[in-house]
Amino acid sequence: MADDQQRNTASAFPAPPPFYSHFTLENQAKLKEFQAQEASGNDETNVGENASSQQQLPPELVCLIPPKPPTEGQYRSFGDTWNIPDRLPTLKELNIPQLFPEPSGESYNVDRAQELRRLCKSLLLNYLELVGIMGMSPEEFEEKVYHLRIHLINIHQLINEYRPHQARETLIAMMEEQLEKSKQETEENRKACAKIKDMMAGLSSYNANGLLVDSDQSTEEEKKEAAIAKASEGTKGDEKKDGASWEALSQAGLL
Amino acid sequence: MADRLTQLQDAIDQLATIFYCALRYVGTHHDFVPTHTEQKVRDETLQPDPPALFRSSQQELARDLVLKTKQIEVLIASLPGIGVSEDDQKERLKELGRELEKAEEERKKSIREKEELLVEFDEVVRSLKRV
Numbered sequence: 001m002a003d004d005q006q007r008n009t010a011s012a013f014p015a016p017p018p019f020y021s022h023f024t025l026e027n028q029a030k031l032k033e034f035q036a037q038e039a040s041g042n043d044e045t046n047v048g049e050n051a052s053s054q055q056q057l058p059p060e061l062v063c064l065i066p067p068k069p070p071t072e073g074q075y076r077s078f079g080d081t082w083n084i085p086d087r088l089p090t091l092k093e094l095n096i097p098q099l100f101p102e103p104s105g106e107s108y109n110v111d112r113a114q115e116l117r118r119l120c121k122s123l124l125l126n127y128l129e130l131v132g133i134m135g136m137s138p139e140e141f142e143e144k145v146y147h148l149r150i151h152l153i154n155i156h157q158l159i160n161e162y163r164p165h166q167a168r169e170t171l172i173a174m175m176e177e178q179l180e181k182s183k184q185e186t187e188e189n190r191k192a193c194a195k196i197k198d199m200m201a202g203l204s205s206y207n208a209n210g211l212l213v214d215s216d217q218s219t220e221e222e223k224k225e226a227a228i229a230k231a232s233e234g235t236k237g238d239e240k241k242d243g244a245s246w247e248a249l250s251q252a253g254l255l
Numbered sequence: 256m257a258d259r260l261t262q263l264q265d266a267i268d269q270l271a272t273i274f275y276c277a278l279r280y281v282g283t284h285h286d287f288v289p290t291h292t293e294q295k296v297r298d299e300t301l302q303p304d305p306p307a308l309f310r311s312s313q314q315e316l317a318r319d320l321v322l323k324t325k326q327i328e329v330l331i332a333s334l335p336g337i338g339v340s341e342d343d344q345k346e347r348l349k350e351l352g353r354e355l356e357k358a359e360e361e362r363k364k365s366i367r368e369k370e371e372l373l374v375e376f377d378e379v380v381r382s383l384k385r386v
Binding site for chain 2: 160171
């Protein structure tokens with residue numbers, strides 16, 4: 001059985017786990033019933049009681065309750081082993097010599113760009129040595145190839161360790177952009193508001209001069225309004241007038 | 256476009272590929288040079304390139320190698336946030352968060368103001384028509 005399971009998890013297309021056949025509609029209904037009973041049965045359930053009542057479940061129902069996610073150790077997925085919590089394994093854990101200095105303290109204080117440059121130069125030099133060795137005594141290639149390998153792994157490790165840093169940097173850039181956008185929108189809104197206020201001030205000054213008293217002058221006012229709106233004169237219907245005012249506003253860049 | 260770090264990693268992988276290609280080319284396309292009076296060695300598995308072509312190919316491979324290395328150096332120099340410590344970044348993020356909140360509030364205020372003015376303006380226009 002254990003052997004079977006081992007083979008199952010290692011294959012590219014593993015068969016479903018054997019308990020999948022328990023996931024029937026009846027079983028799910030039964031489980032709901034059970035849980036409802038449990039909830040009504042003991043309102044002040046503590047963890048220990050819960051565990052014991054789970055043991056009373058019929059075996060075919062136990063599988064329906066998903067287990068808690070693991071909080072420590074390792075797990076396997078798609079043939080790879082993953083650590084919990086997920087983090088980059090250090091070179092020491094992989095038994096590969098580390099060619100750059102260990103960071104001290106919380107904040108990463110090694111100059112990574114400098115280290116990367118150093119490693120790249122060293123990589124190139126090692127290659128040159130390898131070429132030299134290939135010309136003199138090709139059978140001694142192994143050591144140099146190993147050096148090249150270690151260098152490449154170290155470079156990649158250094159870059160991968162840099163990723164969180166880059167992620168933060170990207171986040172900062174995005175936030176700056178958003179801030180800029182938000183400020184710009186506020187600015188535009190304010191400009192539009194000022195424009196409206198100007199227009200209204202103009203209108204009320206007409207009003208104060210008593211220009212709006214008789215209907216002749218009101219058409220004059222209407223003309224002005226229409227000129228702002230660049231709408232055709234002679235729209236007298238209420239609906240049309242409404243449209244003109246909206247157009248005027250849209251001209252002011254508000255809609 | 257991939258981010259800088261991925262670009263850098265790709266470039267380094269390419270450099271390793273160039274390493275391999277260069278050695279392999281030299282290994283499979285070289286000609287033999289007889290020493291003293293010995294006969295020139297032959298190897299059926301090798302197809303030696305003519306000397307001129309061999310020479311120019313070698314040079315091309317070497318140029319590729321140098322170019323790739325230069326490219327890697329440029330990429331390293333342009334890594335984002337170099338010389339900025341993690342604490343600086345965290346501080347900046349907090350500050351940006353505060354600024355964003357403030358800006359968002361301002362933005363909402365300006366939108367409200369705008370909407371109020373819109374209603375007011377609409378009323379003014381309507382009253383004009385009614386007179």
